[in-house]
Amino acid sequence: MNKSEAWTLKDLVSLEKLSREEIDTIHHMAAHFKQTLGRRQKKLPSLRGKTVVNLFLEPSTRTRTAFEMAAKRLSADVISISQSASSLVKGESLRDTALNIQALNADLLVIRHSAAGAAEYLSERLEIPVINAGDGAHEHPTQALLDTFTLREKFTPEGAEQLSDLSGRKITILGDILFSRVARSNIYAMQKLGAKVTLAGPKTLVPKSFEAFGVEVSHNLQEALADADAVMLLRIQRERMNAAYFPSIGEYTSMFGLNQERASLLKPDAIIMHPGPINRGVEIDSTIADGQRSVILDQVTNGVLCRMAVLLLTASAAGTKAKGSI
Numbered sequence: 001m002n003k004s005e006a007w008t009l010k011d012l013v014s015l016e017k018l019s020r021e022e023i024d025t026i027h028h029m030a031a032h033f034k035q036t037l038g039r040r041q042k043k044l045p046s047l048r049g050k051t052v053v054n055l056f057l058e059p060s061t062r063t064r065t066a067f068e069m070a071a072k073r074l075s076a077d078v079i080s081i082s083q084s085a086s087s088l089v090k091g092e093s094l095r096d097t098a099l100n101i102q103a104l105n106a107d108l109l110v111i112r113h114s115a116a117g118a119a120e121y122l123s124e125r126l127e128i129p130v131i132n133a134g135d136g137a138h139e140h141p142t143q144a145l146l147d148t149f150t151l152r153e154k155f156t157p158e159g160a161e162q163l164s165d166l167s168g169r170k171i172t173i174l175g176d177i178l179f180s181r182v183a184r185s186n187i188y189a190m191q192k193l194g195a196k197v198t199l200a201g202p203k204t205l206v207p208k209s210f211e212a213f214g215v216e217v218s219h220n221l222q223e224a225l226a227d228a229d230a231v232m233l234l235r236i237q238r239e240r241m242n243a244a245y246f247p248s249i250g251e252y253t254s255m256f257g258l259n260q261e262r263a264s265l266l267k268p269d270a271i272i273m274h275p276g277p278i279n280r281g282v283e284i285d286s287t288i289a290d291g292q293r294s295v296i297l298d299q300v301t302n303g304v305l306c307r308m309a310v311l312l313l314t315a316s317a318a319g320t321k322a323k324g325s326i
Contacts, residue, residue: 010314014185026309029309051107067110069304070308095125099125108131109130115136173199174224174234174256198217258283
């Protein structure tokens with residue numbers, strides 16, 4: 001069976017209910033795009049004549065640009081709308097804004113919103129595909145897809161025909177877990193691919209309640225980093241906090257910032273990741289972020305490829321036999 005035939009979902013709004021097979025479908029398509037696209041061929045005709053609307057109601061650089069580039073590399077037309085340029089500032093509801101976009105004959109809607117569940121809400125009301133580019137502190141599915149794709153790439157032996165999964169790998173996510181949609185989506189994706197996930201950071205940002213996700217919670221940084229195959233740093237999301245969760249940024253850095261000494265606790269070939277934006281000198285030292293083990297820029301590159309796969313798969317399902325959304 002063709003890999004794309006495993007995908008029948010009109011929308012991508014969450015990773016929680018996404019199957020391992022569906023994750024594989026996205027990753028294998030992203031890998032195909034990586035082999036196909038190069039300096040000589042930068043575009044494919046797959047979505048020619050389609051219009052993708054990016055409705056970004058929160059600030060974004062990497063995600064918005066990656067979606068724009070992904071759509072253009074598939075030959076789609078792209079329209080990007082920000083909060084300040086939308087009728088939402090005039091009091092129009094999110095539902096009415098989205099329905100108007102659909103009425104203008106848009107073919108796909110990519111949305112980033114501060115409210116958890118916003119993407120799912122729209123997916124239930126629109127006939128066109130809805131793709132979640134981040135909803136509050138809930139989920140960020142395409143970020144987790146590109147993160148796990150990057151991990152699989154790095155862990156796949158040279159010359160192998162198929163991407164390796166993450167079975168037997170210890171992956172530590174370090175930082176602001178409480179407010180992180182990236183962490184939640186990555187927990188789902190990494191576990192579905194076989195990884196053992198450890199969450200680390202101060203107790204106020206990594207409460208024991210996260211153990212309900214099936215992960216290990218650690219407030220001992222040495223234990224969390226020991227023998228890890230990869231560590232993902234998360235920035236302190238001060239824009240989502242309404243109270244002090246630690247005494248100061250300097251205190252956080254002294255206790256949980258990844259510096260050369262702490263990075264030495266990792267395996268020699270361990271991978272260091274960060275979804276961005278990076279607060280250099282806070283959650284990670286520049287020497288680590290720019291070092292040989294860092295795959296931060298690989299994540300950015302792979303973000304375009306994975307979003308190309310998501311756009312094409314959801315558009316294809318919507319055009320044939322959409323069976324629901326996730």
